Structure formats: structure tokens, C-alpha cells
Amino acid sequence: MVGFDIALLPVLRELAERGSVTAVAAATHRTPSAVSQQLRTLQRQAGVPLVERVGRGVRLTADGSALAGMAAGVATALASVESAWSEHLTGLGGTVDLAVFPSAAELLLPGLLTRMRAYPGIVLELSDVDVSEGEFAPLTADHDVVIGHRPDGARRADGAAVETVALIREPLDVALPLGHPLAERERVGIGDVVDETWIGVPEGYPIDRVLTALAAASDTPPSVAFRTIHLPVIENLVAAGHGIALVPRYTSGTRAAGRFRLATLADVRAGRRIEALARPDRAVRPAVRTVLEALVAEAHAVTT
Missing domain, CATH: 1.10.10.10 (Winged helix-like DNA-binding domain superfamily/Winged helix DNA-binding domain)
Structure with missing residues (x-):
């Protein structure tokens, strides 16, 4: 050649x-x-x-x-x-473009920004994104780091094109109105909730895939009254008694007290994997690697 x-x-x-x-x-x-x-x-x-x-x-x-x-x-x-x-010439620094979906931002962003104060030479540029499961990896073409999620059992992004850093496995619980007949139960089975009216996320999003799997296990199509990408809206609708929902335990748990109850699903291991994705050529940059390490540390802190 x-x-x-x-x-x-x-x-x-x-x-x-x-x-x-x-x-x-x-x-x-x-x-x-x-x-x-x-x-x-x-x-x-x-x-x-x-x-x-x-x-x-x-x-x-x-x-x-x-x-x-x-x-x-x-x-x-x-x-x-x-x-x-x-880095040899000027020290650790540079701009890192971080794209994150809203509920992960709730969980991780405050602590991440606090941790990044230790690295004044690194500037974080934040982008708010919320896309379906298969659309997170392509975003790495335009962002240094993308925080995405997928349900348990779903394949990770292609390792040759995208580096994946595991952050959190967040269990999904059933959110119930305080006055619901199941509200005092710590655990509920698929048979207890499959016929309920659900508040859901858009089709193709990781949590919806879990709901679809629950329905398939009982051979009962879910009755979804309303779909939204906004977790606080889902929680507000549940709290007002308009249905039940699958919600992420750590994120929704901070707002549940006095408003709605969270119950563990007894018959299935339901959860979502929150991960940081980056192109390999961006992940080798010291500033990007520092952000990834801070994300791992913050993920450990919020789950322990």
C-alpha cells in the first residue's frame, strides 16, 4: 500500500x-x-x-x-x-462533553460535579439526552462520554466501537399508591400486579422492555394508561392513584416517603444497567478517563 x-x-x-x-x-x-x-x-x-x-x-x-x-x-x-x-506540556485538563439521561443525572450528577472540583483544569460540558436503548451507543460519535442504560439481559454495546464502563445495576421496584391494597406488602408477585393499570415509559425504553417481559411471563398484555419519559411525572401519577409503575429503586426511593410505596418484585430479577459509553479514542484521553473514574466512584457512593 x-x-x-x-x-x-x-x-x-x-x-x-x-x-x-x-x-x-x-x-x-x-x-x-x-x-x-x-x-x-x-x-x-x-x-x-x-x-x-x-x-x-x-x-x-x-x-x-x-x-x-x-x-x-x-x-x-x-x-x-x-x-x-x-498532559506533559500543560497538565491534566481539557473539555469533556458528557451526555446523560435525566434519571441518571438525578442520581449521579450532583456528586460528580462535586468530585470534579478536584480537577479545575477539566471543563465538563453537559448535554441532556433521553433516547431509546439502542440509540445511546451512536451518541458517542458526538459526545466524549454518554451515560446510557439497558435492561438486565440486554446486550452491551459493541466493544470494538464503544468502550463500556459499568456504573450501577439499579433494581426496578413496583411503585404503588399509598391507598392501594398491595401498598403494605414488601414484595409482590407478577400475578398480583399484571392486571393493574400501568403508568409506563415509551416503547423501546429499557424499563418498558421489563414490563413487556412481565406481561409475557403471565401471557397478559399490560394495560398502559399513559407513557412518558419523565420519571417525576410517573411518580406523581402513581401518588395520585392513577396507576402503578416500574421505577428505579435508588432514584425514585429518594422521593417515595409519604407519597407512594415501593415493593420488590418477587418472581423476577428486574433491573437496569447504567453504563458510561465512550469511543476508545476518546476514552484514552486523561481528562475523559478522569471523568469516567469519578463516575465509577460516585456510582459506588450512591448505591452503598
């Missing part, structure tokens, strides 16, 4: 992750024609087809996918050298 320009590799990697020349152009602040030109140059240097036409767009060939995977390794190696040199 003669005259192979590794500076062109990132555009191939971006195409593999974003799926279209237009998306790559928008993310990298180039024109689509400039992206296409770089792809043609890289393909000529590689000596084999890297992309092929599909309808009005393009997709990677098998060789293109292989080279895109190698591009991630190159980016990680370069980022490691650049970050180490920068």
Missing part, C-alpha cells in the same frame, strides 16, 4: 458509524462533495473498492468495513499519544 494517507481514515470510520455521506459531512463540517472526494482518494490509495453505490447513497464494502475497523485503532493510538503529550 503506497502513499496511504492515514489522515483520510477518519472519514471512512465516520461513514461506517453514521451511514451516509450527508451525515458525515454534517458531523465533520465539510460539504458532501468534499467527503466524497476524500473517500475516492482513500479508495484509490487502498487499491480496492471501499464503498459501493446503493440507491442514491453508498455503503461500505467488506474491505471498506475492515479498514474502518482498523481506522478506530489508529485513532485510538494517535489520541493516546496526543493526550499524553498535551
Whole structure:
């Protein structure tokens, strides 16, 4: 491979992750024609087809996918050298873009910000996101760290493209109005609650997958009166007697006293995994690694 320009590799990697020349152009602040030109140059240097036409767009060939995977390794190696040199010259610092969904922000963000006071050279830029389970990993293309969640048993993000740092396994409990017949029970079974009216999250979100699994175990479709991504709204509706809900134990537990009761599910191990996701080339940056370590420490603190 003669005259192979590794500076062109990132555009191939971006195409593999974003799926279209237009998306790559928008993310990298180039024109689509400039992206296409770089792809043609890289393909000529590689000596084999890297992309092929599909309808009005393009997709990677098998060789293109292989080279895109190698591009991630190159980016990680370069980022490691650049970050180490920068730290050598100026000390630990830089900006870290952290995307976090609301209930994880409730649980982790106050303590994280307190911990980061020990690192005045690191600036945290915070983004509020709330997406379905499969959409957290793609966000790592635009953020240094993404805090996502998935239900027990669901697969982790692809380890080759995304580094996953486990933070919390948060059990899911059943939230019951104070006057509910089951409100004095510490544990409830699937048969006790499956016919109830539920307050839920949107379909495709991790907690909804658990509710669907409960329904499948009893062969009874759940009756969901209302769906929302906002956990406090769910809690308010339960407290007002409009239904019951599956809620995360540590997060909702801080607001339950005097408003609603939490009962453990007796027949199933229901929970969600809260994780920090990062591209490997971003995770090697000392500032990003420091944030990840602070997140792990804070997750341990809030659960113990």
C-alpha cells in the first residue's frame, strides 16, 4: 500500500458509524462533495473498492468495513499519544462533553460535579439526552462520554466501537399508591400486579422492555394508561392513584416517603444497567478517563 494517507481514515470510520455521506459531512463540517472526494482518494490509495453505490447513497464494502475497523485503532493510538503529550506540556485538563439521561443525572450528577472540583483544569460540558436503548451507543460519535442504560439481559454495546464502563445495576421496584391494597406488602408477585393499570415509559425504553417481559411471563398484555419519559411525572401519577409503575429503586426511593410505596418484585430479577459509553479514542484521553473514574466512584457512593 503506497502513499496511504492515514489522515483520510477518519472519514471512512465516520461513514461506517453514521451511514451516509450527508451525515458525515454534517458531523465533520465539510460539504458532501468534499467527503466524497476524500473517500475516492482513500479508495484509490487502498487499491480496492471501499464503498459501493446503493440507491442514491453508498455503503461500505467488506474491505471498506475492515479498514474502518482498523481506522478506530489508529485513532485510538494517535489520541493516546496526543493526550499524553498535551498532559506533559500543560497538565491534566481539557473539555469533556458528557451526555446523560435525566434519571441518571438525578442520581449521579450532583456528586460528580462535586468530585470534579478536584480537577479545575477539566471543563465538563453537559448535554441532556433521553433516547431509546439502542440509540445511546451512536451518541458517542458526538459526545466524549454518554451515560446510557439497558435492561438486565440486554446486550452491551459493541466493544470494538464503544468502550463500556459499568456504573450501577439499579433494581426496578413496583411503585404503588399509598391507598392501594398491595401498598403494605414488601414484595409482590407478577400475578398480583399484571392486571393493574400501568403508568409506563415509551416503547423501546429499557424499563418498558421489563414490563413487556412481565406481561409475557403471565401471557397478559399490560394495560398502559399513559407513557412518558419523565420519571417525576410517573411518580406523581402513581401518588395520585392513577396507576402503578416500574421505577428505579435508588432514584425514585429518594422521593417515595409519604407519597407512594415501593415493593420488590418477587418472581423476577428486574433491573437496569447504567453504563458510561465512550469511543476508545476518546476514552484514552486523561481528562475523559478522569471523568469516567469519578463516575465509577460516585456510582459506588450512591448505591452503598
